[in-house]
Amino acid sequence: MTGQGGITIRPAASADQDAIWAILEPVYRAGETYCIPRDISRDDALADWFGKPFTAFVALADGRILGTSHVGANRPGGGSHVANASFATHPDARGKGIARALVDHAKSWAAAQGFAAMQFNFVVSTNADALHLWQKAGFAIVGRLPGAFLHPSLGPVDGLVMFQKLEVSHDA
Template structure:
């Protein structure tokens, strides 16, 4: 799928592992936005990113992979009609529409797979850029988890649950 600004989003393959790790590693090492151990190994991080029930994607611009996402069922059984997704952008590519293209793709992909809604279970409240972008993309904050995330510099900060009904979205 080629979207706005010439960004192409496609399913990730094993050939993309180095590029995906180059995106995930600085995000995970910083420890400010994901509930992932800061010292996670490359192999464990990639296994988690590609783990079922998720499908991994990459966003390319000008022949370079600058972002990645994974989208799949939030929970099995009674929660399987709600999608979940995670996103990461190469640090030097922020502000170029990569994350917005990934979230728009994730919503369209989830709708095409029959998901009725999408939920982000744990958005770190201090990740202001992400919170703003997800709200701009139509997600509402439906829950706040006080002090649920141990930020490496700020200490306990809130986690947010964000939700969007995909059946009402064009």
């Protein structure tokens, strides 16, 4: 899928793992936005990113992987009609529309797979850029978990649950 600004999003392949790790590692090491151990190994991080029930994607601009996402069922069984997704972008990608392209792609892909909604289970309240983008993309904050995230420099901050119904389509 080629979108706005010459950004191409495609399913991730095993050959993309170095580029994906180059994006995930600084995010995970900072410990400010994901409930992932800051010292997670490369292998464990990639196993998680590519793990079931998720499908991993990469976003390319000018032939370079500048972002990644993974999208899949939020929960099994009775929760399997709601998608979940995670996103990360390379520091060089800021302001280039990569994150917006990834979220738009995740929503359209999930709708095409028959998901009725998308939920983000744990958005760190201090992640202002993500909050702004997700709200601009139509997600609403539907829950607040007071002090649920231990930020490495700010201490306990809130975790947010965000949700959006999807219009089921068949074009991804």
